[in-house]
Amino acid sequence: MEPHLVDALQGISTATITMVLLKKGLRNVWxxxxxxxxxxxxxxxxxxxxxxxxxxxxxxxxxxxxxxxxxxxxxxxxxxxxxxxxxxxxxxxxxxxxxxxxxxxxxxxxxxxxxxxxxxxxxxxxxxxxxxxxxxxxxxxxxxxxxxxxxxxxxxxxxxxxxxxxxxxxxxxxxxxxxPRALVNAVVEAGHEAEALEEWILQKVLDGRRLPGLYPPDEATTAEYLEQKAKG
Missing domain, CATH: 3.50.30.40 (Ribonuclease E inhibitor RraA/RraA-like)
Structure with missing residues (x-):
């Protein structure tokens, strides 16, 4: 297995992987x-x-x-x-x-x-x-x-x-x-983005933000996240 894929998956939790695969139609992976x-x-x-x-x-x-x-x-x-x-x-x-x-x-x-x-x-x-x-x-x-x-x-x-x-x-x-082997690259790409988004959401929760509209994020929250991400 390519070392860069191993390193990438080391940074993605199994919880996130199951959600990514669920969105791709795979429910039975745990x-x-x-x-x-x-x-x-x-x-x-x-x-x-x-x-x-x-x-x-x-x-x-x-x-x-x-x-x-x-x-x-x-x-x-x-x-x-x-x-x-x-x-x-x-x-x-x-x-x-x-x-x-x-x-x-x-x-x-x-x-x-x-x-x-x-x-x-x-x-x-x-x-x-x-x-x-x-x-x-x-x-x-x-x-x-x-x-x-x-x-x-x-x-x-x-x-x-x-x-x-x-x-x-x-x-x-x-x-x-x-x-599945054929989905590894897609899981890596989506998984890292999902981890980053959840880290941002968690910080908002710690700051006192209410959950409705935040988790899962609605359009307004997603736009807010993307704007802050673009600003670095």
């Missing part, structure tokens, strides 16, 4: 169940590297399957530098998809973070890896207790949201959102 593991972890931006689990089946989800060529171990070795691992886990909360060793390897390969609608395990260890993580919770059992890993770099449904490989992921304290 991943349900993906919460920050720690409040101090940094915001992340990067292309999606997708991985997919399905509900476990006893003849397939076995300890031996962890060494299979069709396993998370092999998938992680394909993650490119700068990517966000996005893992579909069916929202299953009583099987941890990854622990400290796999997260450490993702960090070593240059992944900028992990987003999943599932749970993690080895919480103290994964915190030490420094990998920013958005997940639904923490549990002790391994993935094979209730999940079967099936594929990577395929379209997935994570937290009720369709994610395609190389879609752009942005995650902050409000959660994780997906931006």
């Amino acid at each position: 991943i349900r169940g993906a919460n920050t593991l720690t409040l101090d972890q940094p915001k992340i931006v990067g292309p999606a590297f997708t991985m997919r689990f399905i509900p476990g089946r006893e003849d397939l989800a076995t300890p031996d399957s962890l060494s299979s060529p069709r396993s998370t171990r092999f998938a992680i070795e394909e993650i490119p530098q700068g990517a966000v691992a996005v893992v579909a886990s069916c929202g299953i909360a009583d099987a941890g998809i990854f622990g400290d060793i796999l997260c450490a390897r993702m960090a070593a390969r240059g992944a900028v973070g992990l987003v999943t609608d599932g749970a993690m395990r080895d919480v103290e260890g994964i915190r030490k890896t420094g990998l920013p993580i958005w997940c639904s919770g923490i549990c002790a059992p391994p993935s094979v207790a209730h999940l079967t890993f099936v594929d990577w770099q395929q379209p997935i449904g994570c937290g009720g949201v369709a994610i395609y490989p190389n879609d752009i992921m942005v995650a902050d304290r409000d959660g994780a959102v997906v931006i």
